[in-house]
Amino acid sequence: MDTKKLTAKDFITVGIFTAILFVVEFACGMLGYIHPYVVASYVVMIPLVGAIPMMLFYTKVKKFGMISIMSVLLAIIMFVTGMGYLGAPLIILAGVIADLIAKSGGYKSVQKTVLSHGVFCLWICANYFPVVITAQSYRQGLVEAGFSAEYCDNLFRAINTKTIAVLLILCFIFGCIGAWIGKAVVKKHFEKAGIV
């Protein structure tokens, strides 16, 4: 396993963890229909919960490209599930940068991993892109889809061009915090069991 090129096993690992991460995202996404403020709190929930599988994933990443491919897959899945293509550049950009950061730490350095996960978590904000960029038509779409006017007002109060910067920063911060927690959880459960 000292080759630089990615092997079939690596691709399979990427596939599995992408699926798990998406399930986490989807589960959190379902909660968003309770109240729009929950939608805004994705930036807290998904990095924290998703960090556990992600940290396990990072222990398996040894070569450049795995995190990037994951981001491409996420972009594809987001499109297919109807979240739009507007966020795709952000997802992939975050993935590649996260990959580069992790690479600079040799995929071993703890600080770099934490930082990398923080950057990677920025992909969550891609969920908000349709809300921010196409605000007018998106709102119209929501009202027609049967959402209450109250829901829409709250949604746009929580997520707009002004708050998106805050949300991005929150994503990063909670991505880093999540990474620490995730590392601890992985250590507690998986290292003992000898899986890592």
Next chain:
Amino acid sequence: MRLKLDPRTKLYMLLIVSAIVMMSATTPFLWAIRLTMTAIPLVLLVTEKRYASALRFAVLYAAALLLTFRFLSEESTGLLKSLLTGYSGIVVQFMPALITAWYVVRTTKIGEFMSAMQKMHVPDGLAISLAVVMRFFPTIKEEYASISDAMRMRGVALGGGNAAKMIEYRMIPLLFSCVNIGDELSAAAITRGLGGKGKRTSVEVLRLRAFDWLLIAAFTAAAVVFAVFKYVL
């Protein structure tokens, strides 16, 4: 009757439907297009003898449509109503894409998928990962169900009301089994020559038949008409 569609046709359908669910339908005519496009994968599911899932999807979609148009409006307030609005809203919005995705995942063999990807010149790495993702959702669902059962049996399903515990109790066993399944999957796939140097060949030769072209044409037309009526007229 069993129609054998080319995986490329299926993927194309998925692409178009995903694009259409992003544009909200505003007039009865647009709704008609949308409903037709939802009906096609449903019919295809029936032809593949997936009666149960076709019925489930149809009933759920119909119920959500009914709820959205009959009983709920912009003014609906209150927790129950807003929950209901939210969920029927999401069902109405995303169901077409979900049905199509389900159809594609359930009726495409992994070999077919890989050979279609190869024909479209998608890099091998991306194709492998995508194939694994596709295959893995049902596996996660199964594993999760077994974990829930086990937890309920031992009476720890709610984790003592502690949210972090609840997540931990579910996530860790799930990850354990997923990692193990992944290892087995890699071993199986590599034994069968995945990631080898030679060019992959396929037993089934993929060919776009008349019916494939018909569907592709129909979906393209639907997408164009939808976009024109929504944004131009």
